[in-house]
Structure formats: structure tokens, C-alpha cells
Amino acid sequence: MLELLGLPEQASAHAAEIDRMIVLVHWLMAVLFVGWGTFFIYTLIRFRASRHPRADYGGVKSHFSTYVEVGVALVEAILLVGFAIPAWANRVDDIPNESDAVVVRVIAEQFAWNAHYPGADGVFGRTDIKLVAAENPIGLDRTDAAAKDDITTINQLNLPVNRPILIHLTSKDVIHSFSLNQMRVKQDAIPGVSFPVWFTPTKTGDWEINCSQLCGLGHYRMRGFYSIKTQQDYDAWLKEEVAALQATR
Incomplete structure (x- = not known):
């Protein structure tokens, strides 16, 4: 994966950790891209004009899309609170003492x-x-x-x-x-x-x-x-x- 992303060589103690995060973010983006792309194609087919020649002003009665949106929001909140913020805090609190650096x-x-x-x-x-x-x-x-x-x-x-x-x-x-x-x-x-x-x-x-x-x-x-x-x-x-x-x- 690192070769595919074209990242430069690792030459610091924290470089591998940064690269792992970059790879993880790209995998998450790939999952979101495939998921939302699939949903978009489904809506194009499901609500095509030939199947619905007249607009339905009542809209969709199912709450499935609402559940999906809430689920995505929860997953993103978990990633932010449980992963991103702790990783960021660990990095910014790790400043070396000037006497040792x-x-x-x-x-x-x-x-x-x-x-x-x-x-x-x-x-x-x-x-x-x-x-x-x-x-x-x-x-x-x-x-x-x-x-x-x-x-x-x-x-x-x-x-x-x-x-x-x-x-x-x-x-x-x-x-x-x-x-x-x-x-x-x-x-x-x-x-x-x-x-x-x-x-x-x-x-x-x-x-x-x-x-x-x-x-x-x-x-x-x-x-x-x-x-x-x-x-x-x-x-x-x-x-x-x-x-x-x-x-x-």
C-alpha cells in the first residue's frame, strides 16, 4: 500500500506511525467511496424516470436512509473520539525536553x-x-x-x-x-x-x-x-x- 501511495522513505522514529495512519485513512475513504457509490447507483436505478414517470410528492415512507445516516455518524464519532483525538493528543504531548534535545x-x-x-x-x-x-x-x-x-x-x-x-x-x-x-x-x-x-x-x-x-x-x-x-x-x-x-x- 505504501508503494501505491508513493510515500517517501521513512527516516524518523514516528514516520511508520504516520504512514500507518495515512494507509488506514485511505482504506476508510475507499470503503466510503464504494459504499456511497453503490448507494448512488442504486438510487439512479431504483428511482429512474421510466419506473416513475410521475413524481411522487409523498416521498419515501421507509426510515432505512435515516438509520444509515445515523449509523455513519456514530461510526465517524467513534473514530474521532476513540482514535483521532487520542492519537493527536499523544503526539502533541510528546515534546522532548530542551536539555535532552x-x-x-x-x-x-x-x-x-x-x-x-x-x-x-x-x-x-x-x-x-x-x-x-x-x-x-x-x-x-x-x-x-x-x-x-x-x-x-x-x-x-x-x-x-x-x-x-x-x-x-x-x-x-x-x-x-x-x-x-x-x-x-x-x-x-x-x-x-x-x-x-x-x-x-x-x-x-x-x-x-x-x-x-x-x-x-x-x-x-x-x-x-x-x-x-x-x-x-x-x-x-x-x-x-x-x-x-x-x-x-
């Missing part, structure tokens, strides 16, 4: 993804909208002590494998949609609001960051990349970035 800020803009890492001290430096410029798209204040070791990248997100990832997602301008298909992650980025996005990568690799929300004329080129690295490679990348920062001082 790799924490990154992602700031969307037309038409790029900006990543902000807190550095070795684990504290994000101060940002100021007055400092936003082409060479400083998030307005990071390098005079702040906490910002001196902060790392920023554009359209490139580097993360370690097999560790919880917590991303604080927001936008500078319009609504964007942050999509990591292999991680089964998708979340709107809205100006003035920071949303937590979390997952645990289980495979190393390089994939694309997609914007799934039409965000302007340049939407087609809002394309970033994310790399899931081994812990050793991730640590080596951090050291390279810190060395590059020190060289510019």
Missing part, C-alpha cells in the same frame, strides 16, 4: 530558510529586527555575550542522527510551510508565532526542505536542504563553524 531555531522568509544554532553554551543570542540585513537575515546581535558562539546558516540544516530534535519555527514575513517529507514533519511558519517541531531522525542522508505554502512569486525557488549526520560528523561540522566564526573576529 538538539535545539534549533528556523526562521522562514521570502524565499529562504534561516537556521540558528545556540552554540556551545546552549543559549540563543539576542536578535533585533533593527539589525536585519542581507548579511544578517535574522538580526543576530553579535555584541551579546550569548550570541558570540551562535551559528547561522541559510537553506542548510544540519542535524545528528538518533537524537531528539526540537525546532522552534517562525517566519519573518508571510506564512510559509516547513516540510521535511522523510521525517514526516510539516508545520506552518507564521509571523509573530513560534511553533515547536520535534522528531528523532533514524537515518543519515541529505534531503530537501520544501515550502508547502504558496508564499509569493518566488515560492518555486524556496528550496533548502537538510543533512542528517552521524554524531561524529555533526560534531566535526560544529567545530568547523566555530573555527570560521573565530577567524572572522
Whole structure:
């Protein structure tokens, strides 16, 4: 079924759970399609004009259709209350502690993804909208002590494998949609609001960051990349970035 749906590879701890839900929803849609399609064909034949040349203004006397409608409503209510809401609650309540996770800020803009890492001290430096410029798209204040070791990248997100990832997602301008298909992650980025996005990568690799929300004329080129690295490679990348920062001082 997964092959028929054309889903991308699974590369996060919760990806299989998401895919199972997608498959289940498609089976339910198939059952509803066949059921209502059969009923529609039945009504076309049962109430065709040749059999009823004159309209019957009294209507159907049977309550069968009412029972069917009530039954469908009950099944949908059971699915919502007994399945969908508990599954959603389990997911949204599972935010990892920042002390146990790799924490990154992602700031969307037309038409790029900006990543902000807190550095070795684990504290994000101060940002100021007055400092936003082409060479400083998030307005990071390098005079702040906490910002001196902060790392920023554009359209490139580097993360370690097999560790919880917590991303604080927001936008500078319009609504964007942050999509990591292999991680089964998708979340709107809205100006003035920071949303937590979390997952645990289980495979190393390089994939694309997609914007799934039409965000302007340049939407087609809002394309970033994310790399899931081994812990050793991730640590080596951090050291390279810190060395590059020190060289510019």
C-alpha cells in the first residue's frame, strides 16, 4: 500500500506511525467511496424516470436512509473520539525536553530558510529586527555575550542522527510551510508565532526542505536542504563553524 501511495522513505522514529495512519485513512475513504457509490447507483436505478414517470410528492415512507445516516455518524464519532483525538493528543504531548534535545531555531522568509544554532553554551543570542540585513537575515546581535558562539546558516540544516530534535519555527514575513517529507514533519511558519517541531531522525542522508505554502512569486525557488549526520560528523561540522566564526573576529 505504501508503494501505491508513493510515500517517501521513512527516516524518523514516528514516520511508520504516520504512514500507518495515512494507509488506514485511505482504506476508510475507499470503503466510503464504494459504499456511497453503490448507494448512488442504486438510487439512479431504483428511482429512474421510466419506473416513475410521475413524481411522487409523498416521498419515501421507509426510515432505512435515516438509520444509515445515523449509523455513519456514530461510526465517524467513534473514530474521532476513540482514535483521532487520542492519537493527536499523544503526539502533541510528546515534546522532548530542551536539555535532552538538539535545539534549533528556523526562521522562514521570502524565499529562504534561516537556521540558528545556540552554540556551545546552549543559549540563543539576542536578535533585533533593527539589525536585519542581507548579511544578517535574522538580526543576530553579535555584541551579546550569548550570541558570540551562535551559528547561522541559510537553506542548510544540519542535524545528528538518533537524537531528539526540537525546532522552534517562525517566519519573518508571510506564512510559509516547513516540510521535511522523510521525517514526516510539516508545520506552518507564521509571523509573530513560534511553533515547536520535534522528531528523532533514524537515518543519515541529505534531503530537501520544501515550502508547502504558496508564499509569493518566488515560492518555486524556496528550496533548502537538510543533512542528517552521524554524531561524529555533526560534531566535526560544529567545530568547523566555530573555527570560521573565530577567524572572522
